Amino acid sequence: MVKNTQNGTIIKGIGGFYYVETAEGIFECKARGVFRKEKITPMVGDNVVITVNENTDNTIDEIKERRSFLLRPPVANIDQLIIVVSCTQPRPNTLLVDRLTAIAVKNNIEPVIVLNKIDLADVEDLKDIYKKTVFNVIEACGKTGEGTDEIKEILKNKISAFTGNSGVGKSTLLNQIDPHLNLETNEISQKLGRGKHTTRECTLIKLDDSTYVADTPGFASLELLKQEVILKEDLQYCFPEFEDYIDNCKFATNCSHTTDKGCAVIKAVEDGIISKSRHDSYKALYNEVKDLKEWQVK
Ligand SMILES: Nc1nc2c(ncn2[C@@H]2O[C@H](COP(=O)(O)OP(=O)(O)OP(=O)(O)O)[C@@H](O)[C@H]2O)c(=O)[nH]1
Ligand SMILES: [Mg+2]
Numbered sequence: 146m147v148k149n150t151q152n153g154t155i156i157k158g159i160g161g162f163y164y165v166e167t168a169e170g171i172f173e174c175k176a177r178g179v180f181r182k183e184k185i186t187p188m189v190g191d192n193v194v195i196t197v198n199e200n201t202d203n204t205i206d207e208i209k210e211r212r213s214f215l216l217r218p219p220v221a222n223i224d225q226l227i228i229v230v231s232c233t234q235p236r237p238n239t240l241l242v243d244r245l246t247a248i249a250v251k252n253n254i255e256p257v258i259v260l261n262k263i264d265l266a267d268v269e270d271l272k273d274i275y276k277k278t279v280f281n282v283i284e285a286c287g288k289t290g291e292g293t294d295e296i297k298e299i300l301k302n303k304i305s306a307f308t309g310n311s312g313v314g315k316s317t318l319l320n321q322i323d324p325h326l327n328l329e330t331n332e333i334s335q336k337l338g339r340g341k342h343t344t345r346e347c348t349l350i351k352l353d354d355s356t357y358v359a360d361t362p363g364f365a366s367l368e369l370l371k372q373e374v375i376l377k378e379d380l381q382y383c384f385p386e387f388e389d390y391i392d393n394c395k396f397a398t399n400c401s402h403t404t405d406k407g408c409a410v411i412k413a414v415e416d417g418i419i420s421k422s423r424h425d426s427y428k429a430l431y432n433e434v435k436d437l438k439e440w441q442v443k
């Protein structure tokens with residue numbers, strides 16, 4: 146039996162099969178049983194060692210250590226999370242955006258905010274919220290291609306993943322970046338005002354030798370995102386624009402930055418330096434985890 150070992154990257158996973166890109170091409174592989182025993186699930190973006198077999202299934206034998214990984218969207222080793230928000234249709238959900246930026250920051254992934262569908266509604270309110278953060282904010286239009294060059298520039302030489310609700314225009318924007326991709330897109334449901342879950346799988350796409358981007362499905366349930374827990378002590382650091390103020394709170398080590406007297410973060414919100422909407426999201430996320438202890442999180 147001819148055997149041949151290769152290094153590669155998982156670019157897609159469907160129904161227990163993983164598609165691994167190596168220097169020799171793309172190989173359909175199964176994961177070795179040992180991963181299941183160790184409760185490790187191979188992910189798109191994983192760097193792996195595979196064995197290409199002549200007469201049996203190719204196997205993933207080894208998963209290299211991950212530089213970063215996210216549960217939703219399920220991708221490993223990305224540098225950037227491109228969070229696509231539509232100005233309307235579907236309506237923007239700032240709590241979702243801020244949950245995603247916090248999860249990215251916690252995982253050492255750079256969040257980028259793309260405000261899409263600027264042809265359909267006024268973008269000023271969203272812009273006002275996010276220009277007060279430290280994140281890159283790009284205005285875009287999947288329909289006309291506005292903002293495409295800026296997105297291309299930011300993707301260059303990095304591994305990124307697009308994320309955001311169904312229908313915000315993730316696949317449409319990727320098609321603008323490279324029309325050859327021909328990714329499937331679909332109108333949003335006018336009745337429900339949201340997308341139709343057109344993209345079904347997470348796929349890592351090579352734009353050039355050093356630039357990769359993943360298209361991912363819109364979230365089926367926002368509940369699942371709550372699995373990515375950020376403990377209350379850590380949450381403040383996941384809102385980078387708070388950092389300059391955290392140490393100036395009157396009860397610095399104990400300040401939750403939610404209601405406390407003498408809170409420098411709240412003062413900065415009142416002064417219009419930190420956006421109120423971001424602070425509201427912080428409070429909502431804080432309330433979700435405030436009774437949770439470190440040992441309760443696996
Ligand atoms: N008017 C307008 N429509 C847009 C824009 N961007 C995307 N669309 C439309 O929005 C609809 C949804 O776009 P998709 O690219 O399928 O959305 P998606 O985020 O990939 O959705 P899922 O794959 O379901 O997660 C399509 O009909 C697009 O043509 C835009 O900037 N302006
Ligand atoms: Mg899509």
Ligand SMILES: [Zn+2]
Pocket residue numbers: 391394400401402403405407408409410411
């Ligand atoms: Zn405070």
